Amino acid sequence: MPYIQFLGAAGTVTGSKHLINTASDASGKQGFQVLIDCGLFQGQKEWRERNWRDTPVPAREIEAVLLTHAHLDHCGWIPRLVKEGFGGPIYATQPTIELCSVVLPDSGHLQEEDAAFYNKKKLSKHDPALPLYTLEEAEDCLKYFKPVALGESTQLSPDLAFRFVRAAHILGSCMAEVTLKTNGSTRRLLFTGDLGRVRDSQIAPGKVVHSSPQEGESADVLIMESTYGNREHPSTDPRPELAQLIRETAQRGGSVIVPAFAVERTQKFLFILKRLMETGQIPRLPVFCDSPMAIKAVDIFLKHSEEYTPQAADLIAKYGSPLGWAGFTFALTPAQSKEINENKYPSIIVSSSGMATGGRILHHLALRLPDPKNLVIFIGFQAPGTRGSIIKSGAPEVKIYGEFVPIRAQIAALEQFSDHADPPEMLEWLRTFTNKPGVTYLVHGEPSASSQLRERLKKELGWNVEVASYMERVEVK
Numbered sequence: 313m314p315y316i317q318f319l320g321a322a323g324t325v326t327g328s329k330h331l332i333n334t335a336s337d338a339s340g341k342q343g344f345q346v347l348i349d350c351g352l353f354q355g356q357k358e359w360r361e362r363n364w365r366d367t368p369v370p371a372r373e374i375e376a377v378l379l380t381h382a383h384l385d386h387c388g389w390i391p392r393l394v395k396e397g398f399g400g401p402i403y404a405t406q407p408t409i410e411l412c413s414v415v416l417p418d419s420g421h422l423q424e425e426d427a428a429f430y431n432k433k434k435l436s437k438h439d440p441a442l443p444l445y446t447l448e449e450a451e452d453c454l455k456y457f458k459p460v461a462l463g464e465s466t467q468l469s470p471d472l473a474f475r476f477v478r479a480a481h482i483l484g485s486c487m488a489e490v491t492l493k494t495n496g497s498t499r500r501l502l503f504t505g506d507l508g509r510v511r512d513s514q515i516a517p518g519k520v521v522h523s524s525p526q527e528g529e530s531a532d533v534l535i536m537e538s539t540y541g542n543r544e545h546p547s548t549d550p551r552p553e554l555a556q557l558i559r560e561t562a563q564r565g566g567s568v569i570v571p572a573f574a575v576e577r578t579q580k581f582l583f584i585l586k587r588l589m590e591t592g593q594i595p596r597l598p599v600f601c602d603s604p605m606a607i608k609a610v611d612i613f614l615k616h617s618e619e620y621t622p623q624a625a626d627l628i629a630k631y632g633s634p635l636g637w638a639g640f641t642f643a644l645t646p647a648q649s650k651e652i653n654e655n656k657y658p659s660i661i662v663s664s665s666g667m668a669t670g671g672r673i674l675h676h677l678a679l680r681l682p683d684p685k686n687l688v689i690f691i692g693f694q695a696p697g698t699r700g701s702i703i704k705s706g707a708p709e710v711k712i713y714g715e716f717v718p719i720r721a722q723i724a725a726l727e728q729f730s731d732h733a734d735p736p737e738m739l740e741w742l743r744t745f746t747n748k749p750g751v752t753y754l755v756h757g758e759p760s761a762s763s764q765l766r767e768r769l770k771k772e773l774g775w776n777v778e779v780a781s782y783m784e785r786v787e788v789k
C-alpha cells in the first residue's frame with residue numbers, strides 16, 4: 313500500500329518534508345519515492361538538531377522533490393539532501409527557483425558564519441563545529457531545479473503525476489496536486505504547502521502577491537498547513553497603529569527595528585512605509601533595508617508582475633522600483649550594514665532574519681535593544697524558541713552573539729501582515745472543495761494550533777481530520 317511519511321513540519325511549523333512512497337509491499341523498497349518540500353528545522357534546539365539526522369530512506373533513493381515555495385522552512389534542507397546523495401530533479405515554479413537561487417546560498421553562508429563563530433568562541437561541543445552545508449554546496453544544488461508552470465501536468469512515473477496550483481502565499485508559491493495510481497484506482501493527494509490569504513483586504517494590506525488560493529479543489533487525501541490553526545488575524549487595519557508607533561518613536565528620538573523575512577515580508581513592509589510617507593502619515597525618516605537577500609528578491613519581484621495585487625502594481629507604476637526610492641537605502645555589503653550603526657538620528661531599519669535566528673538583524677538588535685527610546689516591531693510569525701519569540705514574549709534579556717543583551721526598547725507586534733490563511737479563511741477555502749476528502753492530515757503547526765483546527769474542521773465541516781505526527785507513516789487507501 314502506498315504511504316505518506318511526515319519527516320518534518322509535524323508537531324512544529326518548520327522542517328516541512330513529506331515523503332510519498334508508492335510501495336506495493338510493506339518493506340517500501342520497490343516504491344517510487346518523492347519528497348514534497350525539503351525544509352530546514354528552525355527554532356527550538358530539539359528540532360534544529362534534527363537537521364543533522366539523515367532521512368529515514370537513503371537520499372539517493374528519493375526520485376524527485378516537489379517544492380511549494382522558497383521559504384527556508386520548506387526549501388532550506390535541499391542542499392543537505394543533495395550532500396547526502398540526492399541527484400534527482402527538484403520541481404518548482406520559475407519565481408520559486410529564482411528566489412531559491414538567492415535564499416539557499418544565503419542560508420549556506422549563514423551556516424558557515426555560525427560554524428566559524430562557534431569555533432572562534434569555542435562554544436560548540438563539536439570540534440570543529442561544521443556548517444550543515446556551505447554556500448558553495450547550496451549553489452551547487454541549484455542545477456537540479458526544473459521549472460514547472462502552474463497548471464502544467466508532469467508524469468514522474470507510470471503511477472505518479474503532479475500539477476502545481478496557486479497557493480497565494482508568497483511569490484511563486486503553489487500547492488502540489490499529486491495523482492497516484494494504486495491497485496487499479498486513482499487517488500488524488502493535495503499538499504497545500506503554506507496557504508495564503510483568501511482575499512485581498514484592508515486588514516491584510518500591502519500584499520505584493522495577490523490572494524486567493526486555487527478554488528474548487530478535490531482530494532482523497534488532503535495535507536494542510538495549520539500555522540494559524542488556533543488564532544484569527546485581527547480584524548483591524550494595522551496601518552494607523554503602525555503609523556502611530558513610528559511617529560511616537562521618532563518623536564522621542566528613537567529608531568524602529570523591524571525583523572522581517574527577506575522574501576515577501578520585507579518588500580511588503582517597504583511598500584507600506586512608502587505609502588504611509590507619501591500620504592503624510594509618518595515622517596520621511598531614512599529607511600535602511602539591510603538584507604542583501606531582500607535586495608536581490610526585489611529584482612525578482614519586479615520581474616514577476618503577473619503575480620501582483622492591483623495595489624502593488626499601482627505602487628510600482630507610481631513610484632518605480634523600491635531600489636530607486638529617495639530616502640530608502642539598501643545595504644548590500646557588510647560595511648554598508650555596519651555604517652547604519654553610525655546613524656544617530658531616528659531611522660527605520662528593516663533587516664532579516666525574520667525570527668532573529670541569524671543574519672544582520674542581530675547586530676541591530678544588540679545595539680538598539682538596550683535603549684528604551686527604540687522600538688522593535690514584529691510583523692511575522694515567531695516560532696517558539698527563536699530569539700524573536702523570546703524578545704516578543706517580554707523577556708528582560710536575550711542572548712545575542714553569546715552574550716546577554718538587556719531588552720529595554722519598546723516591543724510591538726502586528727499580526728495582520730501574515731501571509732497565512734487563518735481558520736475562517738481556511739474554512740472559506742475548504743468550502744469550495746467539490747468533494748469531502750477521505751482524510752485530512754494537519755501539518756505545519758504547533759500541537760495546540762493543529763489540534764484546535766482539527767476540532768473546528770470536524771465540527772464545522774464534518775470532515776475526517778487527523779493531526780500528523782513526526783515520522784508517522786499513513787497509508788494511502
Ligand SMILES: [Zn+2]
Pocket residue numbers: 381383386481506
Ligand atoms: Zn512559507
